[in-house]
Amino acid sequence: MTNNRKKPIRWGMVGGGRGSQIGYIHRSAAHRDDVFALAAGAFDIDPERGRAFGVDLGLDEARSYPDYAAMFATEAGRADGIEAVSIATPNNTHFAICKAALEHDLHVICEKPLCFTIAEAEELKALSEARGRIVGVTYGYAGHQMIEQARAMVRNGDLGEIRIVNLQFAHGFHSAAVEEQNASTRWRVDAKFAGPSYVLGDVGTHPLYIAKVILPHLKIRRLLCTRQSFVKSRAPLEDNAVTLMEYDNGAIATIWSSAVNAGSMHGQKIRIVGSKASIEWWDERPNQLSYEIQGEPARILERGMDYLYPEARIDDRIGGGHPEGLFEAWANLYRRFGFAINRERGLAPAGIEEHVFPDVDAGLEGVRWVENCVRSADAGGIWLDYR
Amino acid sequence: MTNNRKKPIRWGMVGGGRGSQIGYIHRSAAHRDDVFALAAGAFDIDPERGRAFGVDLGLDEARSYPDYAAMFATEAGRADGIEAVSIATPNNTHFAICKAALEHDLHVICEKPLCFTIAEAEELKALSEARGRIVGVTYGYAGHQMIEQARAMVRNGDLGEIRIVNLQFAHGFHSAAVEEQNASTRWRVDAKFAGPSYVLGDVGTHPLYIAKVILPHLKIRRLLCTRQSFVKSRAPLEDNAVTLMEYDNGAIATIWSSAVNAGSMHGQKIRIVGSKASIEWWDERPNQLSYEIQGEPARILERGMDYLYPEARIDDRIGGGHPEGLFEAWANLYRRFGFAINRERGLAPAGIEEHVFPDVDAGLEGVRWVENCVRSADAGGIWLDYR
Amino acid sequence: MTNNRKKPIRWGMVGGGRGSQIGYIHRSAAHRDDVFALAAGAFDIDPERGRAFGVDLGLDEARSYPDYAAMFATEAGRADGIEAVSIATPNNTHFAICKAALEHDLHVICEKPLCFTIAEAEELKALSEARGRIVGVTYGYAGHQMIEQARAMVRNGDLGEIRIVNLQFAHGFHSAAVEEQNASTRWRVDAKFAGPSYVLGDVGTHPLYIAKVILPHLKIRRLLCTRQSFVKSRAPLEDNAVTLMEYDNGAIATIWSSAVNAGSMHGQKIRIVGSKASIEWWDERPNQLSYEIQGEPARILERGMDYLYPEARIDDRIGGGHPEGLFEAWANLYRRFGFAINRERGLAPAGIEEHVFPDVDAGLEGVRWVENCVRSADAGGIWLDYR
Amino acid sequence: MTNNRKKPIRWGMVGGGRGSQIGYIHRSAAHRDDVFALAAGAFDIDPERGRAFGVDLGLDEARSYPDYAAMFATEAGRADGIEAVSIATPNNTHFAICKAALEHDLHVICEKPLCFTIAEAEELKALSEARGRIVGVTYGYAGHQMIEQARAMVRNGDLGEIRIVNLQFAHGFHSAAVEEQNASTRWRVDAKFAGPSYVLGDVGTHPLYIAKVILPHLKIRRLLCTRQSFVKSRAPLEDNAVTLMEYDNGAIATIWSSAVNAGSMHGQKIRIVGSKASIEWWDERPNQLSYEIQGEPARILERGMDYLYPEARIDDRIGGGHPEGLFEAWANLYRRFGFAINRERGLAPAGIEEHVFPDVDAGLEGVRWVENCVRSADAGGIWLDYR
Ligand SMILES: NC(=O)c1ccc[n+]([C@@H]2O[C@H](COP(=O)([O-])OP(=O)(O)OC[C@H]3O[C@@H](n4cnc5c(N)ncnc54)[C@H](O)[C@@H]3O)[C@@H](O)[C@H]2O)c1
Ligand SMILES: NC(=O)c1ccc[n+]([C@@H]2O[C@H](COP(=O)([O-])OP(=O)(O)OC[C@H]3O[C@@H](n4cnc5c(N)ncnc54)[C@H](O)[C@@H]3O)[C@@H](O)[C@H]2O)c1
Ligand SMILES: NC(=O)c1ccc[n+]([C@@H]2O[C@H](COP(=O)([O-])OP(=O)(O)OC[C@H]3O[C@@H](n4cnc5c(N)ncnc54)[C@H](O)[C@@H]3O)[C@@H](O)[C@H]2O)c1
Ligand SMILES: NC(=O)c1ccc[n+]([C@@H]2O[C@H](COP(=O)([O-])OP(=O)(O)OC[C@H]3O[C@@H](n4cnc5c(N)ncnc54)[C@H](O)[C@@H]3O)[C@@H](O)[C@H]2O)c1
Missing domain, CATH: 3.40.50.720 (NAD(P)-binding Rossmann-like Domain)
Incomplete structure (x- = not known):
């Protein structure tokens, strides 16, 4: 490093x-x-x-x-x-x-x-x-190494065909109307500053993007969203939302976005279920990835270990056992931004072609997803073809 | 005892x-x-x-x-x-x-x-x-003591107003077509023997009933269900389903029912989110209940301890620390069936009026819920008024 | 069953x-x-x-x-x-x-x-x-199925040569002088009724016996014990003790016995470290056994699964996922007592020869161990040849 | 920050x-x-x-x-x-x-x-x-915020009188003779480069220092150490050691230092037991601290939260929920080194007097402890007055 x-x-x-x-x-x-x-x-x-x-x-x-x-x-x-x-x-x-x-x-x-x-x-x-x-x-969060491991596992077929994708980012910090005291929260629940949604955009797009990194081959076919403003004064912006999605391969997904999941710290969790095995990851324990092959004991994969795929080992800063945190995830992301910029500057080191990072398409995709969710929710929570 | x-x-x-x-x-x-x-x-x-x-x-x-x-x-x-x-x-x-x-x-x-x-x-x-x-x-599963604790907590207002109910019973034992070898599975995926659904009825009704025990005051207003047969030969019976529900107080609920959650043992989990706090329970670790007051450290409540509500302590067979399992849960249930029968026989001990057990209404409710889910799913996963 | x-x-x-x-x-x-x-x-x-x-x-x-x-x-x-x-x-x-x-x-x-x-x-x-x-x-506690699994794993060489054995049974229920109010505790801290020790005999002998079940081939060569009465009125009986042991194969062991481990429920934990892998078990989550091969992801073995050794599956009462508890462990033990008695009665079913149960030698061994520990502790915590 | x-x-x-x-x-x-x-x-x-x-x-x-x-x-x-x-x-x-x-x-x-x-x-x-x-x-590792929280809790009497201190740093990376291939390991097991001990100095001194930070008022009165070279070629340097210690207040401590704890990542764990409550911390999940008051549900304290003591909040870089890792711990330490140096340079900001950092006395103490341990172990594992 x-x-x-x-x-x-x-x-x-x-x-x-x-x-x-x-x-x-x-x-x-x-x-x-x-x-x-x-x-x-x-x-x-x-x-x-x-x-x-x-x-x-x-x-x-x-x-x-x-x-x-x-x-x-x-x-x-x-x-x-x-x-x-x-x-x-x-x-x-x-x-x-x-x-x-x-x-x-x-x-x-x-x-x-x-x-x-x-x-x-x-x-x-x-x-x-x-x-x-x-x-x-x-x-x-996409910069955590275990996300690269998950991506490589899916690509290598370790999970079999993908069937179910369960995503959530559901914290509890805004269970009460804390925006009355807190400026950083205030603009988030005000459509003028926050845009058409609160939690869908603010937290839901994070696991959405991670799912994209891990499952690049899946396309959303249709979705349905229901959103709530449990703290009434936040309406029309939601502080909780559930989105159901169907992928083009027939897989089904849910995304729970929330700021009123009382007592939860982040609650950002990803579970991907395939025909052979599942993986599960939780951003609050980012150094571990649970790998569960049906009929075998669950395995706890640890960051920094030799048994990980090379793609996951690229960003390693320190050996297994030593906990890395969000700062390393962000630093990994910035390194990739840097590589991409340096490629434009003619300074890029060789051999890093496979690096994926959230680019303008990822930004567009997040906006698109929020727009579709809001459209569905505001029509009463109906299925809409994703567009 | x-x-x-x-x-x-x-x-x-x-x-x-x-x-x-x-x-x-x-x-x-x-x-x-x-x-x-x-x-x-x-x-x-x-x-x-x-x-x-x-x-x-x-x-x-x-x-x-x-x-x-x-x-x-x-x-x-x-x-x-x-x-x-x-x-x-x-x-x-x-x-x-x-x-x-x-x-x-x-x-x-x-x-x-x-x-x-x-x-x-x-x-x-x-x-x-x-x-x-x-x-x-x-x-x-409703016989586990911690369910009584949860019920008492809700009744005592420890959670505040109920907002979100997340339920799942999602195991992975039928990720592949094991019914080809296994008779106990075979009838479950055959509508002739299993009825109008597989996982909705077989596993989904369990957490549904537990939610009813904990949240007796909430009524389902409408629901929406989508179901899949990931092992194709099981169609029209589903091996995976997601149900969205709205309660009459405005709370929102999800139930994930699955037999293809590869690598999961039971995956029966209950999370109830209130305006003040959440509780979370997992049937594979039934002696613990997580109690998470927003802004305070999460607390792990343990079965058999003096700090539990009296309602939870009634069924205690052995002190805290000693793990109880599913057999005690069932024995508790049978004891309650026995009390109810003995009341009819004129033999009931005094002072057990508050005991709740899954009676004919609970049976009816399970059937009703499956019927509503199937109706919604078969209409394309649309919202239906619950009836 | x-x-x-x-x-x-x-x-x-x-x-x-x-x-x-x-x-x-x-x-x-x-x-x-x-x-x-x-x-x-x-x-x-x-x-x-x-x-x-x-x-x-x-x-x-x-x-x-x-x-x-x-x-x-x-x-x-x-x-x-x-x-x-x-x-x-x-x-x-x-x-x-x-x-x-x-x-x-x-x-x-x-x-x-x-x-x-x-x-x-x-x-x-x-x-x-x-x-x-x-x-x-x-x-x-020795009746839990995962103990049989552990025994079979050691016999099959899954751990390699045994190096380190860490045992503890350290609860916190007697952190204060609760015996003043509680009769069941009172006799335990009174040498007249409890014998030469409190926690060594009352809790320490449990993991000691489990270690014997799992590691039948190891013999204690020498030991050293130090004991304390943190609640002064309990002296000369100890409410906390640490025992160090050397086995004849060069392995080293520790046993922590305590009733003043504040806030702990049971704290009965067994970790056995071999040259290839370790296993770890905790009596409060008795359905899981952690199996950690050096250089591989840790595996969580679950009770009731087909991948367990046949010796562990004998006592199975209900499939994997369903939590069993202490009552099943005791029932398993009583079944084995029954088999042994029935053998004497001429009624034993065939094919259960390999069943191990705590017999008079196990009773003797517990007494011997306490006697050696007390002797060491009372001599100032010195090493003594085990006899 | x-x-x-x-x-x-x-x-x-x-x-x-x-x-x-x-x-x-x-x-x-x-x-x-x-x-x-x-x-x-x-x-x-x-x-x-x-x-x-x-x-x-x-x-x-x-x-x-x-x-x-x-x-x-x-x-x-x-x-x-x-x-x-x-x-x-x-x-x-x-x-x-x-x-x-x-x-x-x-x-x-x-x-x-x-x-x-x-x-x-x-x-x-x-x-x-x-x-x-x-x-x-x-x-x-002492730079993790939760260590400051633990220190403040002890100082504020949240644990009562300290009774038992259980420390371990026991990884498994050197279960086999990996030094034959790996230069970074080779010098560690060679007395010429490593000094009088391997694991005692290499890993044991870490939790020893953390205990000092949390329990500044306790002094070691005597200790006893036994050490082993499970990989024979490492002798006389040990790859495993157990140290027993008595503090001057009558508290008892154990430190398990190991490089052959097969399958363990770091295994650095600290448990401190007081007359009222215990705390427990694990360096692989550094953002959590378990706080267990006898007779109450265990509480999981989380880094970055308002309910922590101010001393723990000083070093906060990002709010609760976001995992921090070892890099933040080290950065905190370097900041404190910097404060101390800047004080000498006449540049120190005001109000940071209470900052504690591992100084020359901490260095001396580590050397002293290893020396005492080795002396005890080489004399057959006997008690020695600490000097
Ligand atoms: N990626 C993540 O995980 C993550 C986490 C938190 C916030 N965010 C995003 O970061 C952005 C900022 O959020 P925040 O929580 O830091 O907000 P904040 O309110 O805490 O800080 C906003 C900062 O921007 C400054 N600012 C506002 N308008 C400006 C302008 N016109 N020119 C220059 N500076 C201006 C403010 O003075 C303030 O310093 C938001 O878009 C939010 O969605 C992302
Ligand atoms: N409550 C729970 O947690 C739970 C768990 C598993 C099964 N179940 C339910 O229990 C029921 C049985 O399931 P199972 O898994 O034990 O099935 P199974 O196929 O393993 O056993 C069914 C048993 O019923 C017997 N049987 C079938 N038809 C009969 C008849 N007409 N008269 C008398 N006996 C007859 C069979 O011979 C067999 O012994 C199902 O309704 C299932 O949904 C409930
Ligand atoms: N195996 C375990 O896990 C475990 C757990 C708890 C207790 N124990 C052991 O069980 C034994 C009893 O402990 P306890 O906690 O149940 O004690 P307790 O004080 O709660 O109960 C003792 C019972 O024995 C009865 N009793 C006393 N003397 C008697 C006599 N001479 N004749 C007939 N009955 C008599 C008492 O009336 C009482 O009913 C102890 O030896 C204890 O070490 C073992
Ligand atoms: N605080 C911790 O958590 C921690 C963790 C690991 C290592 N360490 C300590 O760090 C030190 C280094 O360990 P390491 O694992 O990084 O070792 P290493 O063998 O991986 O690296 C040692 C480095 O020092 C260089 N070096 C050796 N002799 C030198 C000299 N005379 N002048 C200049 N450079 C020289 C080597 O070329 C090499 O770059 C050791 O004392 C070790 O105990 C501490």
Whole structure:
């Protein structure tokens, strides 16, 4: 786990300011192996607070900007200007900032959801292709090594034909109306900032993307969604939702998205059932993967062990037994973003073609899924052909 | 845990012969505290094998009958004839045997499903009332003490208002077409013997009943079901099904019923989410109940401990730490059947009014639920008002 | 799991009266498969309470005796007199009652510890041989099926050469001086009734015996013990002890015996480490056995599954997934006592030679181990050759 | 979790070269919050490989040294020379390198064991005091937040009086003689490089230090150790050891150190039993702490939650539910090293006085404990007053 760090990617951030939930892990992941180097930022909705924060982070004062427009414009004019930017602002701003970034020929790493509508996502995709710039989306949990192991197992046929996919991300932190006190929660339950959904987009898209990584060959044929606002004031946004899906191979899937699963920490769990065996993974114990062949004792696979598939071992930072956590998952993701960007920069190391990462299609897919779910739920929870 | 065993209930069995899956646990539970005493039986579809088995069990040869009709007729004529009968035969025979038993003024303990249609169940209910005889149904898992604890917790408001109910009974033993070799499985996947469903009735009704015990105040408003036959030859019977339900208080529920959850042992899990806390129980670790108050550390409640509610402590046979298993759950159930029967016999001990047991209404409810599920599934998985 | 119940063993009990900790499970286990039939009893130190209890249990009034001496004398004179007796009284009475029972030519099933000294145990052994009567000792946990599986695995070399044996039975119920309120605890911490030790004998001998079952080929070469009375008033009896042992093959063992392991339920855990693999078992989850081959994923073996060794499947009462508990473990043990007694009665079924059960040697071994531990501890915790 | 990174500590490394086990986590932890900045290194026993590696890491070629002597001498002459150095070489070199570093007025962060003898450790301690330089020792697991929680719980009396301390670090990776193939293992089992012990020093000192953090008030009064070389060729170095200890308050402790616990990943577990409650922690699931009050349900405390003590929340990087791993533990430790160094540099932020970190006394204590253990074991496993 050493990297060529001679030419780190010059990197900026929008959002993720002091006290934000998610800013620290972006910086931590980007810096982990010196693939990125923070060179500029517009960290806060409050220009002054943002600039001060950037300086505290060690940025050149001139490059700690009051807003993203200023940053993109100024940096574009510098010989050493940023090459990539991460966007960690509330959802409603993602589209505009992504678009502006691409128009300034920046590679983009955007928080989920990428935007609010399929039309917007397709516009970003077209722009990214036109400019030759990548768009990554931070479905961070997908960076855990055991997800790569699961993907390899499915590809190798260890599970047989896939039959059932049970997904959930169901925490309990918003069982009560905590948004009355907490700003980070407040915008999440307000359609103006959060978009057409709360938990579907905020948590449900995470296991959805992981399922895509593990089961790349399956396509959703139709789905049905029912959503609830158990804390009434959140309506029309839901704090709980159940989605049923049928894949084109006849497999059936459920996704439980919730913020009112009282007492649960994350509750992000993936179970994939095949004709021969099942696998199960839980993001709170990310170093273990349960592998259950029908008629045999369940096996507990452990991260970092030699018996894993090579695809899972690529990202290993430390041997088995030592627990890795979410920071390594994110760092793995940022490394892959870096590889993809470096390929565009002509600096990519050889032999990493098989690396998969959440790209603009993954962003589009998340938006599409939320849109389909909302459409179904708002029509009374009916089956809809997925489109 | 000592019982008045001076006047045990004279008891017979239909089915549950040598090699049957479920006969042994009936006898074991009925005898556990000498509430019942086996006095007669018609144990097998093969008269000779059945008679020999009864004699092996220690029965008087004359009372080991070739078939249930002979048993009911002859026993009715004896002064010491049986007062109650348990029915542990394949599903298709339950209705006729139950009916015959009630017509001979016997108390009945019947395997699930009680019968195949709501009409049949209502007929049995009317008959049971007319004759003043109880009908019990062996939803055996409901006898675990922690279910009583859960019921008491909900009643005491420990969970707040109920929001989400997640139920599953999803084993993997029939991931492949094992019925080709195994007779006990064969009739289960054949509509002639199994009725209108396989896993919905065979496993799904178990957690459904447990939910009813814990949440007696909730009524199903509407439901939607989708079912699959992953082993094709089982169609039209399903080996996997997902049911979505809405309760009248706005709570949402899911039930996953499966026999193709590869590698899973039982996978019977109950999670009930309230506005304040959740509880979770797993039948394979029945001595523990997880109690998760939002914002506090999860608590692991243990069977047999003083901190449990008195309702849960009634059935205690041995202190905390010592694992109890399914046999105690069934024995608890049989004790409750015995109490109910003894009440009719004028022998009931005082102070046990609050005991709940799966009675003819529970049997009816299981049949109703399966009927609704099948109706929904066969209409394409649509929402139906529950009726 | 059906038994020839035509000639059940006529059986009596001493102790185990109303409110006693352990009486119920004896009766429950003995009756489980009709191998034994309760015919007489002297259940209580209080003659009147004892007689009333026996009658409540359904005994003939004449055979519910005021004391064991009367029972042994009277029953010996009856044609249908008892053939075997179980002893479930406080420790200090075991020797005298066992001896009296054997002198009346009864088979004996005695609670642990069998007696207080090696000399006493040897006297009982000689007597049992002279009279041709068996002595069983109720190390009840040893009846769990997974212990047989473990034994078969070791015999089959699945673990390689045995290196390390870690044993513990460490509960927390007596963290405070609960004996001030509780009679069942009071005698346990009083040397007059409990003998030379508290936890060493009361809990430590259980995993010691299980280790013997699993590792019959290993002999203790030397040991060292340190014991503490954390609740001061219990001195000289210990409420906590650690024993270190060396086996003759060079393996090393530890046994932690405790009643002050605050918050622990039982804490009876067995880990056996070999050169190739380890196994681990916990009596509170008795249906699982962890099997950990070095360099492979850990496997969770489940009771009742086809992949277990035949020796483990003999006692199966119900298929995998269904949890069995302590009552089945005890019933298994009583079945084996019954087989051994029936062999003496000339009634034993064929093909059960390999059944192992805690016999007089197991009783003797427990006494010997406690004696060695106490000797070591009282000499300052020094190594002593085991003798 | 943002730090003043304006004046990072100029930092060098000795050892931890390409392919080493532990080099990466040092760099990762030191860089995590920009408290340290790598400025120089002598990474490898092979000068050329070491220099190339430093350059790959982005070092100035001139500051990637062939050996530590050159580094210390040259850096001392630079205005921007390193202020601190981490030592991650095999054990036998630690003393000499530490000493040389202190003599060059560098702060030192040394791998465990600090050195081989108490005399050496005391010499380093004296030198560190004389030079006003800190010595830190990387007992990395102690950086997990739940250890701070445990420490605060004990200090607040949540456990009552401490009675029993059960510690183990018992992995299985060296069950066979893997050193024949693996260089990182080879030196560990060779007294010339590893010092007087293998597992006692290599793994046992980790939980020993954690116990010290949690139980600062307890002193070891006497101990007894027995050690084994199950892989014969490792003698006289042990691959398994059991240590018994008595604390001055009468508490009893055990430490199981092993590299032959087949199938175990790390097996680092801490259980502390008090008169009121116990706590239990396992390094492979570091985000949970079990808190078991006698007579109440066990509670599972989770990292990152508001109900934890403030001392545990200081190091929080991301909210509860998100798993943190070993890298965060190490980063926490490096932050504390940084605070201590910055205090010497006159740059320490206010209000962090209570931070505890493994300092030269912790290093000394580890060496002392190993020395006492070896002395006891080599005398036949006898009790020795701790000195
Ligand atoms: N991938 C994940 O696992 C994950 C987890 C949490 C949050 N998120 C996503 O990250 C994004 C941010 O969420 P959060 O919880 O950190 O929110 P937050 O409210 O805690 O922080 C938002 C930050 O963005 C800044 N900001 C707002 N508008 C800005 C603008 N126009 N220009 C510059 N800065 C601006 C704010 O000042 C603040 O610092 C959201 O899209 C959310 O969905 C993703
Ligand atoms: N409550 C539960 O947890 C549970 C578990 C398993 C089975 N069951 C139910 O128990 C019933 C029996 O299932 P099983 O798995 O034991 O089946 P099985 O096929 O193993 O055994 C059925 C037994 O009934 C006998 N039999 C069949 N027809 C008969 C008749 N007309 N008269 C007398 N005996 C007859 C057979 O000879 C056999 O001994 C089914 O209704 C099943 O749904 C319930
Ligand atoms: N095998 C196990 O797992 C296990 C578990 C608990 C207890 N035990 C053992 O069982 C024995 C009884 O323990 P307990 O906890 O049930 O004790 P307890 O104090 O709860 O009950 C003892 C019973 O014996 C009766 N008794 C006392 N002296 C008698 C006498 N002389 N004649 C007839 N009856 C007499 C008492 O009246 C009471 O009914 C002890 O030896 C104990 O070590 C074993
Ligand atoms: N704190 C922990 O949890 C932990 C874990 C593993 C190792 N360690 C300790 O870390 C140290 C290193 O262990 P490792 O497993 O990484 O060993 P390793 O054999 O994998 O690596 C040792 C490194 O040191 C280099 N080296 C050796 N001698 C050198 C010298 N004189 N000058 C410069 N470089 C030199 C080697 O070239 C190699 O790069 C040991 O003391 C070990 O006990 C601690």
